[in-house]
Amino acid sequence: MFTNFKKNLGQNFLRDKYYLNKIIDCSSFNIHSNLLEIGPGDGALTEYLNYKSKSLTLVEIDKDLIRILSKKFELNKNLILKHIDFLKLNLSEVKKDNLFIFGNLPYNASSQIILKILESDVVYSECIFLIQKELALRFAPEYRKSTKLSMQTKLLANIEILFDVPNTAFEPVPEVTSSVIKITKDRKYIDNSIDYLKFKKILQVCFSHPRKKILFPLKKIFSTIPSFSFSLDKRPEELIINDYLEILNKYGKQI
Numbered sequence: 001m002f003t004n005f006k007k008n009l010g011q012n013f014l015r016d017k018y019y020l021n022k023i024i025d026c027s028s029f030n031i032h033s034n035l036l037e038i039g040p041g042d043g044a045l046t047e048y049l050n051y052k053s054k055s056l057t058l059v060e061i062d063k064d065l066i067r068i069l070s071k072k073f074e075l076n077k078n079l080i081l082k083h084i085d086f087l088k089l090n091l092s093e094v095k096k097d098n099l100f101i102f103g104n105l106p107y108n109a110s111s112q113i114i115l116k117i118l119e120s121d122v123v124y125s126e127c128i129f130l131i132q133k134e135l136a137l138r139f140a141p142e143y144r145k146s147t148k149l150s151m152q153t154k155l156l157a158n159i160e161i162l163f164d165v166p167n168t169a170f171e172p173v174p175e176v177t178s179s180v181i182k183i184t185k186d187r188k189y190i191d192n193s194i195d196y197l198k199f200k201k202i203l204q205v206c207f208s209h210p211r212k213k214i215l216f217p218l219k220k221i222f223s224t225i226p227s228f229s230f231s232l233d234k235r236p237e238e239l240i241i242n243d244y245l246e247i248l249n250k251y252g253k254q255i
């Protein structure tokens with residue numbers, strides 16, 4: 001078993017079989033689905049995925065783990081191992097029908113990996129990711145609070161937290177709790193009239209001082225504040241997606 005864990009690659013391996021099973025059970029893929037696993041590590045989740053599907057691609061950055069995975073699995077055209085940084089991977093290589101993406105993601109690159117997939121044109125059926133709970137709550141905040149990340153990703157997908165995984169399920173044991181999230185593509189809030197890059201810039205300004213009233217960042221965006229359907233006394237976290245789309249819309253009309 002692999003023990004030479006590299007902290008800089010976020011290597012906390014999920015060892016608890018209960019949670020490995022639970023991750024598999026919460027997904028709706030079947031034997032005909034195309035699966036992609038990001039950061040397979042030494043192949044704990046991979047074993048389950050490989051057993052339950054005919055087509056699996058693994059993307060791993062660490063050459064020591066590539067060596068272990070090559071020995072552990074019989075690689076062929078249905079079980080492909082790619083030695084590459086996922087952030088540098090050309091996603092056209094993984095464009096497939098009926099695609100399900102899995103990963104116990106490295107904590108230091110989780111949000112970049114998720115945004116790379118969400119912002120791409122890859123058509124996935126579902127992503128199931130294990131990430132730090134704190135980050136999961138930024139993607140899918142509780143109590144109807146908004147965050148910059150939740151508003152940004154709301155345009156691209158639906159993200160829900162399924163369950164938590166205690167730190168004792170991992171080796172080495174991290175300091176924090178993790179959560180399993182499910183992502184499904186949902187572009188109901190975005191159409192051709194929406195400039196996503198401009199939307200991101202507006203969010204950046206609005207959430208730069210989360211404790212101040214929304215009037216404060218709006219003064220930086222508009223030379224004259226237009227009338228809005230929401231109260232300008234609200235804080236950025238109290239605004240919902242339609243409020244931010246209204247800001248974008250009125251910003252577009254200003255210039």
Ligand code: SAM
Nearest residue numbers: 009012013014039040041061062085086104106
């Ligand atoms: N899936 C394994 C498990 O659950 O036991 C390992 C999960 S570990 C948290 C993260 C894995 O992602 C490690 O195998 C690490 O080497 C790999 N990794 C880290 N950064 C990566 C990147 N940019 N691209 C691909 N793999 C990466």
